[in-house]
Every structure is written in structure tokens, then in C-alpha cells.
Amino acid sequence: MRKVLEYWAAWSALEFLGALPRPLARGVGVWVVRLAYALRPGLRKVALFNLGLAFPEMTDREKRRIMRQLVRSIGWMAGEFSQFPKYTRRNIEDVVVLEGFENFASARQRGKGVIFLTGHMGAWELAPFAQALYGNPLHFLVRPIDNERVDELVNGYRCTSGNLPIDKNQSARAMLRVLGQGGTVGILMDHNSQGEEGVFVDFFGRAASTTSGISRIALRTDAAVVPGFIHWDENMRKHRLVFHPAVELARSGDEDRDVQENTLRFNKTIEDYIRKYPGQWLWVHKRWKTRPPGEPPLYPF
Numbered sequence: 001m002r003k004v005l006e007y008w009a010a011w012s013a014l015e016f017l018g019a020l021p022r023p024l025a026r027g028v029g030v031w032v033v034r035l036a037y038a039l040r041p042g043l044r045k046v047a048l049f050n051l052g053l054a055f056p057e058m059t060d061r062e063k064r065r066i067m068r069q070l071v072r073s074i075g076w077m078a079g080e081f082s083q084f085p086k087y088t089r090r091n092i093e094d095v096v097v098l099e100g101f102e103n104f105a106s107a108r109q110r111g112k113g114v115i116f117l118t119g120h121m122g123a124w125e126l127a128p129f130a131q132a133l134y135g136n137p138l139h140f141l142v143r144p145i146d147n148e149r150v151d152e153l154v155n156g157y158r159c160t161s162g163n164l165p166i167d168k169n170q171s172a173r174a175m176l177r178v179l180g181q182g183g184t185v186g187i188l189m190d191h192n193s194q195g196e197e198g199v200f201v202d203f204f205g206r207a208a209s210t211t212s213g214i215s216r217i218a219l220r221t222d223a224a225v226v227p228g229f230i231h232w233d234e235n236m237r238k239h240r241l242v243f244h245p246a247v248e249l250a251r252s253g254d255e256d257r258d259v260q261e262n263t264l265r266f267n268k269t270i271e272d273y274i275r276k277y278p279g280q281w282l283w284v285h286k287r288w289k290t291r292p293p294g295e296p297p298l299y300p301f
Contacts, residue, residue: 003147003148003149003150006147006150007147007149007150007153010147010150010153010154011153013032013082014081014082014153014157016082017029017078017079017082017083018082018083018085018086020082022079022080022083022086022095025079025080025082025083026075026076026079026080027075027079028079029074029075029076029077029078029079029082030071030072030075030076030079031075032075032078033071033074033075033078034071034075037071042301043284044067044284045301046283046284046285046286046299047067047070047283047284048063048067049299049301050283050284050285050286050287050288051063051066051067051278051283053204053206053288053298054204054205054274054278055278065279066278066279066283067283068279069278069279069280070279070280070281070282070283070284073122073123073232073279073280074282076123076232077122077123077124077125077126080095080123080125080126080239081125081126081157084129084157084158084160084161085157085160087129087130087133087161088133089133089134089135092130092133092134094238095126095130095238095239096126096127096130096230096238096239096240096241097233097236097238097239097240097241098134098241098243099240099241099242099243100242100243100244100245101134101243102243103226103243103244103245103246104116104136104226104228104243107224107226107246108136108182108184108224110224111182112179112182112221112222112223112224113178113179113180113181113182113183113184113185113221113223113224114179114183114184114185114223114224114225114226115179115184115185115187115214115217115218115223115224115225115226116128116131116138116184116185116186116187116226116228117187117189117214117225117226117227117228117247117266117269117270118186118187118188118189118227118228118229118230119188119189119190119229119270119273119274119281120188120190120191120281120282120285121190121229121230121231121273121274121277121280121281121282122229122230122231122232122239122277122280123230123232123239124188124230125158126230126239127186127228127229127230127241128140128158128163128186129158129160129161129163130161130230130239130241131228131241132161132162132163133161133162136184137161137162137163137164137184138163138164138183138184138185138186139163139164139165139166139174139175139178139183139184139185139186140158140163140164140165140166140185140186140187141165141166141168141171141175141185141186141187141188142155142158142165142166142167142168143168143169144167144168144169163186166178166185171213172213172217175217176217176220176221179217179221179223180221187214189210189211189214189266189267189270190270190281190282190287191285191287192208192209192285192286192287192288192289192290193209193210193211193212193290194209194290197211197212197213198210198211198212198290199212199259199260199263200292201260201263201264201267202264202267202268203267203270203271203287203288204271206288206298207288207291207292207295208267208287208288209289209290209291210263210266210267211263212259212260212263214262214263214266215249215258215259215262215263215266216255216259218249218262219249219251219255219258219259219262224246225246225247225249225262225266226243226244226245226246226247227243227244227247227266227269227270227273228241228242228243228244229241229242229273230242231273231277231280232280244269247262247265247266247269248265249262249265250262250265286299
């Protein structure tokens with residue numbers, strides 16, 4: 001019964017928001033996220049703590065301002081997600097503009113495949129969706145939602161523009177196949193990594209357990225790793241999807257050292273973008289939860 005109710009709630013929410021005009025859907029999305037944050041004070045506690053770790057000089061007033069921007073950003077993304085079936089190649093330019101696309105195009109021309117390196121920035125669900133509508137569909141790594149029907153519903157929206165999901169729990173072989181065919185794989189790389197896959201590299205001045213899989217696959221396949229992030233441009237009143245030049249990979253011949261160095265470079269790219277748009281990153285995640293052996297937990301709750 002619980003799974004049926006979860007599916008009904010997800011379907012109803014998407015149907016309701018999707019039936020609204022885009023500006024109203026985005027506004028209702030913000031209201032819903034505000035309510036969710038009010039009902040889950042733990043999320044706010046994590047976000048404020050993370051901001052203190054990343055920006056120790058930041059005042060409480062500045063942290064609260066960033067939190068308001070974050071709530072707005074997530075709410076707008078919820079509204080945009082509901083509108084996916086309405087977006088086409090003809091109207092996507094009214095919503096998302098591309099910048100630096102030549103960086104992605106030149107990487108793809110190498111024929112070794114492209115790893116689209118990104119994070120939970122801005123309306124992150126909109127980035128691969130828009131990229132596909134612009135004529136460049138990709139495969140994206142995703143952790144399946146526990147409720148299979150909700151997972152199918154959400155991925156149905158995600159794939160409307162031509163993208164295809166890869167189960168994060170069974171990703172290595174699928175990624176190698178896609179990259180071997182010269183395709184593109186999108187990966188959100190800014191969450192805490194658990195288990196043997198993670199390596200500890202700097203992130204905002206602190207060791208953060210970070211997935212090493214991207215570096216290992218890039219070294220093995222010679223795929224280009226192209227950072228791409230989406231953010232809301234206040235002047236244009238549109239989302240801006242920015243592609244950066246491919247990250248130059250360290251290749252010393254020592255695989256472990258190269259994996260460590262390349263993972264650090266990927267983290268630095270993500271950190272630089274967060275510093276530029278701090279109000280559009282998902283601060284509610286316990287990014288520094290996993291600690292190096294012997295180091296006590298950072299989070300006191």
C-alpha cells in the first residue's frame with residue numbers, strides 16, 4: 001500500500017504541476033520545497049553546517065541568504081521537471097542556452113567517447129534533458145528509486161528527450177560499452193562516496209570521499225572528461241548550460257597516483273563552480289560524512 005501511495009503522490013504532483021503554465025509551476029515548486037524544508041529541519045541543519053565547513057568566514061546572515069536561494073533553485077527545478085513533456089527543439093532555447101558547446105563538440109570528435117562531468121548544481125535534471133533536445137542525447141548514471149513504479153515514472157520524464165539511464169549499481173560494463181561506441185555518459189560526481197570505490201581528495205579544504213570510477217574509466221578508455229554545469233542566469237532570466245574544456249588527465253604510469261590526482265582535479269572543477277554560484281548547489285547532502293580511517297565524524301548530528 002505504501003508503494004502505491006508513493007506512486008500516486010508522485011504521479012499526481014507531476015500531473016498537477018505539468019498542467020500549469022511554466023511560471024506558475026515554478027512558483028508552486030518553490031512553495032512545496034519551502035514546506036518540505038519546514039517539515040524537515042534536519043536538512044536545514046546539514047546545509048548550514050556544510051556552509052560553515054566550506055566558508056568558515058561566512059556570516060549567519062549570508063548562510064540564510066544562500067539557503068533561500070537554494071530553496072528557490074530546487075523549487076524551480078521541480079517546476080521545470082514537470083514541464084519536460086512540453087519542451088521541444090523549437091522552444092528549448094527559451095528555457096536553456098548553451099555556452100562553450102565547442103568544448104563538448106571537439107571532445108566528441110576525438111571518437112573515444114565523452115564523460116559529461118557535472119554535479120547537483122542549479123536545475124541539474126534539466127542539463128542532460130536540454131542537451132538531448134539540442135541534438136546530443138546521452139546515457140546518464142542514476143541510482144534507482146526504491147519504488148519501481150516511481151522510478152519508471154521519473155525516468156520516463158528524464159528520457160522524453162532521448163536520453164537513456166544506466167543503473168549506478170551496474171554501471172562499469174555499460175559505461176565501457178557506451179564510451180567504446182563514441183557515446184556520452186553523464187555523471188553527477190559531487191556526493192559522498194562509500195566503500196572501496198572512494199578515494200579521499202580535497203574538497204573545500206577538507207578530505208572528501210570521492211568516487212574514483214570516473215578517473216579509472218577515463219584512463220582506461222581515453223574518453224574525454226568534459227565538465228558541464230547548469231545555473232540560473234539572473235540577467236537573461238534563463239538557465240545557462242556551460243561546457244568547459246576537457247580536463248587534462250594525469251598519466252604518470254602509476255595508476256593509483258593518477259586516479260588520485262585526476263579525482264582531485266575533477267573535485268577542484270566542481271568546487272570552483274560552487275564558489276561562483278553557492279546558492280545553486282545542494283548543500284543539504286552530507287558531503288563529508290565518510291572520514292579517513294581514524295578520523296572522527298565531522299557531523300555532530
